[in-house]
Amino acid sequence: MTLIVALDKPQSLGLVDTLCGVASGFKIGVPLLLDVGLEGLRRARSRCSDALWVADMKLADIGHVMALTARRLAGLVDAVIAHGFVGLESALDILAEECRRMGMKLVVIASMSHPGSRIYDKVLEDVLEVIEAVKPWGVVAPATRPNIIRRVRRRLGCSVAILSPGIGAQGASPGDAICAGADYEIVGRAITSSENPLQTARNILEQQRRCRRACREPQQT
Template sequence: MKKNNQLILALDVIDRNRALDVADRVSKYVDAIKVGYPLVLKSGMEIIRDISSYIPVIADFKVADIPNTNRLICEQVFNSGGDSVIVHGFTGRDSLDACVNTANEYGQKVYVVTDMSHPGAVDFFQPVSEKIARMSVEAGVSGVVAPATRTESVENIRRIIGKELDMLSPGVGTQGGNAADVINKGADWVIAGRSIYQSESPENEARKIVQEIRDDEGKS
């Protein structure tokens, strides 16, 4: 995934035609499109292949099971054309290793959730986020996920992972995260969803976020 725009679209719609329309309209402004269970459960795994034919697809399945099940899920993602998969780390090193090993076999990527963007994440995630981040480095993943809604978490996780791993940061837009701020704190990409795909002009909303990031970079 090339870092051209530093924006990823979280395409959390469920209608196949709507998903393809939005994906097409924003493709010049985003570096990848993240799809999750709602769209795949409604439209089938084929939607990953359809979108990945012209832009990288991140399967946000938050994989969290025993090693063998994790392997099987990751295989399905990569066999369907997915560029990468988002997994959980709290299930332990052996489960994470299964995802990383499978990704390596396919020449693809694994991103590990170190913290989440919703308020409830502070109850259980924050106390273990640093440990998950350290394990992610040791496991040789491609990157981690840290929330745009809590930039202190982004800064902290970046200190732990150094420059070794990429960082994706969800929660920009509707959840309140500011794209330029999060990039300044250490994220490589920001992730926005509803503020883009619920707009009458998804491409304009995506373009605005990209411009905000570029304008801020121009000031530094």
């Protein structure tokens, strides 16, 4: 399975039951966490505990503070997302160690999906170096720029999972990121604001499958 659903509003937590077993996982971010608190997250998770739960904290602080945040999420999520641009020393090194200790997957952002991310792009090489040193479970690279996904895959090999946001509201189509080498596509509003979220999720999975076949063919010739 290749679909992570980004839940963004308290109402969208109702979709956990509907999408459990269809989506690979669920991503929840800071706004929703402020709305429902750690207890709300615990309840949501308990309704689909085998899914991959990702806390999209966009951690970008000194290591000590990022580790404190990650510790609050222990047992509530399987993975936490942090920014690569904060660097290694006294930052991601401390967070990675804390994640290992807790058995939590660390996911590091290599690049973002919005137009303003040109600063990020400028230092992509440095960020990839940091990621190589951190050896996280996963990397975030934007579906809106498949070239970056390809570059991450070439550079970091197949031992890392690539998670791609930017599908739907931000412009990429389901399957684009998979085709470029991503493992999971993260889809939010396209599903959560849909009239029939279950059918939309299934359509996205079907589109991903079709796209994967199509993008594999030229590589096999």
